[in-house]
Amino acid sequence: MTDVRWLTDDEQRIWRLFMSAVRDFNAHLDRQLRRDSGMPVAYYEILVYLSESPGRSLRMSELADLARSSRSRLSHAVAALEKAGYVSRCATDADRRGSVAQLTDAGFAVLEAAAPGHVTEVRKHLFDVLTPEQQRQLGAISGAVQDGLRPICAQALAEDAEAEYAAGGDAAAGGAGSGGTAAQEPAPQAAPES
Numbered sequence: 001m002t003d004v005r006w007l008t009d010d011e012q013r014i015w016r017l018f019m020s021a022v023r024d025f026n027a028h029l030d031r032q033l034r035r036d037s038g039m040p041v042a043y044y045e046i047l048v049y050l051s052e053s054p055g056r057s058l059r060m061s062e063l064a065d066l067a068r069s070s071r072s073r074l075s076h077a078v079a080a081l082e083k084a085g086y087v088s089r090c091a092t093d094a095d096r097r098g099s100v101a102q103l104t105d106a107g108f109a110v111l112e113a114a115a116p117g118h119v120t121e122v123r124k125h126l127f128d129v130l131t132p133e134q135q136r137q138l139g140a141i142s143g144a145v146q147d148g149l150r151p152i153c154a155q156a157l158a159e160d161a162e163a164e165y166a167a168g169g170d171a172a173a174g175g176a177g178s179g180g181t182a183a184q185e186p187a188p189q190a191a192p193e194s
Helices: 009-037 041-051 060-066 071-083 105-127 132-166
Strands: 057-059 087-091 099-103
Touching: 009 041, 009 105, 041 057, 041 060, 041 071, 041 087, 041 099, 041 105, 057 060, 060 071, 060 099, 060 132, 071 087, 071 132, 099 105
Parallel strands: none
Antiparallel strands: 057 099, 087 099
């Protein structure tokens, strides 16, 4: 390949620094959540996505897209959360082919308990070490990288979904996604309907 645009020494340094920082940051958040809340960061993210959704529920396919996870990996993670009593699953009313994951009251309670420690670590190790200008730059840089990857990632998710469908559905494998973390307070619990 003669047309490869090899990284300059400075680009190589930035690339390696970026990868190391992201890896270390995600590993730290995962350790903190496992230690303090007994769950990996991927499970925490699933609970956050459900807490932010109407009725605290999502179709499994939508949840997989949000978590940037294959459906089989998500199915494995939701099964573990279901076993812990944090999530329940049922068939969709509309077509009976898919299923819906719903955050239980116990799941919401564990999320509420986990959120303060998680958010504290995100603030301490990301926002507190950056100036306001660096935070804005990080947002712009992250958005630019994500925009460049969005079409490629969408295509890969579609191909994964096709392959899983062709293979017969949700064979469980591995843990859920490995994206960023949802470092925010859980969505407020809706008042009970009367």
